[in-house]
Amino acid sequence: MNQEKHNPKVASMLSIIPGLGQIYNRRFLKGTIFFLLFFAFIMTFYQFLNIGYWGLFTLGEVPRLDDSRVLLAQGIISLIITGFALTFYVLNLMDAYKDAVKLQKGYRPNSLREGFKDGWDKSFPYLLVGPGLFLLVFVVVFPLLFMVFLAFTDYNLYNSPPRNLLNWVGLDNFTSLLTVPIWRSTFLSVLSWTIIWTLVATTLQIALALILAIFVNDPRIKFKKIIRTVLILPWAVPGFVTILIFAALFNNDFGAINRDILIPLFGQAIPWMTDPFWAKIALIGIQVWLGFPFVFAIFTGILQSISKDWYEAADMDGASSWQKFRNITFPHIMFATAPLLIMQYAGNFNNFNIIYLFNQGGPAVRGQNAGGTDILISWVYNLTFETQNYNMAAAISIIIGLVIATFAFYQFRRTRSFKEEM
Template sequence: MATNNSQDRQNKLVNPQHNPTVATLLSIIPGLGQAYNKRFLKGAALFILFAAFVIAMMEFISSGLQGLVTLGDIPREDDSRVFLSNGILSLIFTAFFLSFYILNLQDAYKDAKRIQLGWKVPNIREGFRNAWDTGFPYLLVGPGLFLLIFVVVFPLLFMVFLAFTNYNLYNAPPRNLLEWVGFQNFYDLFTINEWRNTFINVLSWTLIWTFVATTLQIALAMFLAILVNDPRVRFKKLIRTVFILPWAVPAFVTIIIFSAMFNDNFGAINLQIIEPLFNTRIPWLQDPLWTRVALITIQVWLGFPFVYALFTGVLQGISSDWYEAADIDGANRWQKFRNITFPHLMFATAPLLIMQYSFNFNNFNIIYLFNQGGPAVRGQTAGGSDILISWIYGLTFENQQFNMAAAISIILGLLVATFAFFQFRRSRSFKEEGTF
């Protein structure tokens, strides 16, 4: 049976002498495979482009890759940061070259296969039109991809590479040369007491901050949205406008105002509320616990209007027939909320709610603007209210511990990416079918 199928395929070949394997092997020198397929203009263009790239970039790539290995040889003359940057650029250009080289091999093979099956090679005009139709979407995407690589990917790679060097305040180029230290920074992070204790404390607070602040703002928004959506509530437009007002005020303005209100000495919260009622003052900016309570309170105030707007829109889209059917079945308020309202809200807004958790996990603005991550904690390189992102900022711009900041950034990125990946996959809004 297998022999008969093979013979049938051979009989269908219009041009069996044209060998795709030969075309692929010839394309080891870009353009020759296309010439073998009688696409001479295309082959000449590919050969010229690849030859120009090799002539113009080969010296830069070879020196860049060599510098990436050594990171310089002469202190005070060689800047390891420049060698590292050139090495990363060399890797990017090499990846470009290899990608187009593989596409060149695939193109020669596919064209040869099509010629075997009777495909006629188009003339120059038809070939140009086909290339334009096929490549036009890539032409539009190209500038954005170029910017993405050099504005996002390049800095990320630079940060990743720094995590495996000894770049810090006491070993900074160009006075000193950087050296590759492997996973030493990650090892120090989990073995040296100061680093380990700080990392565990900051990570614990970051997780608590993310879960408590985000969950409270979602719960408050859901409660208010359901309450205002009740048919018995009047002046709905006015109430909704008032609830959305905190969202309209720039966040940094609100944070600065709250920072003054929570001031230990002259803040309105202590002077006008806490002291008259309890005859004491709370050290909002001096005690880590109270600082964290203040931060969670401020974040709930800042975050609930957006979620409230989402929930309000979803609630107005739920058909009243669902509730009428539930009333006929004798369902109480809690049963209607659990089986109708809550599933609808979660199904429609789950991805955006997950983004709220991810945003608060990296919410640098409120932590830094309120108290710069303070107050200071003895035996730690981070403040009492620092989360991972603000700790990284302090290590980078205040302590110049670039290597440790880069290592922590990698861990932070992996945590956020893992959380987002699994949560998005589990959300019902990303599944084809779902039942309430």
């Protein structure tokens, strides 16, 4: 065959049926394997994909016979399988085109042994990450997609399969959060408290950790190891144990804080569990106690890595303690820990454990379907497992994901450590 007449476009066109382009390029074994894989895929998944896409668009037609949840799950799996198939299909087209270009330029096709060796060298990393990718798709991506699709349906306690069929409702669930009075008031109240909770609790725990780390790192402080050990102890105790202990301490009736401290000193107890304001104060205090030891340990390591020569040079220039903190200590700490601190904010935004274990998001608030201390994630939990408002819970979950992703991406882009990695 004349090498100059070997046309890459012809190879690409033939590869519309996988394998034919490779055969045209005289890669007979590869072409045969590609064609057999293509044929096996059609024979194996045709019926599954057919039902999957039908179910995804219709969500069933006969109540009690068609389960919309199963059809939705099969439709999502069909989308994932189609995504893998399209990836393979595009790679098949690119492979045929690239081989044709090489042949046109006079390259000799690899022998069978060379082809296997070359393929093994190129595919070995993908073989290593393949099982992890497979698990990621079906353990993380599939449930996430299922949740996203539920947000556009009418799946709730009163319209539950298989007795009823689900219907696509578009953006109705999202508009209900802003137009229906009970949903609007609850959503705005919970969202505002979630933002306040995230900013105040996280900022306080970081500030406390920074102050303690600076004080303990001062050369005049003795017994540093003992002090650091004591300050890190709250981190060593399991979080749920600490939260349950604090829930008992803050109990209105028998809690030690009211019984042994406030009543003897001031003659009055504080309704920690029944008043939303005081419950929020208690939660912020507990989170500061739980969160500062970890940040303290990080800051302590950073402070010990800062060269003492810089502080000596600053002393020679007559710098004050505040100037040394502002120009040496603080920039170094933020540069090294900014991504980690951002994740502290993101973690507290979704800190379900402390809200649920302390008082299950209570107390109840009139005119709302969420508790006085519920944050978005605990509200989603209640909507899912207590009132079975799956569609609204899914819609709120999407909003949570978008808020966290936007905030984290924006802050990461602004940090110097991220920019230097780029």
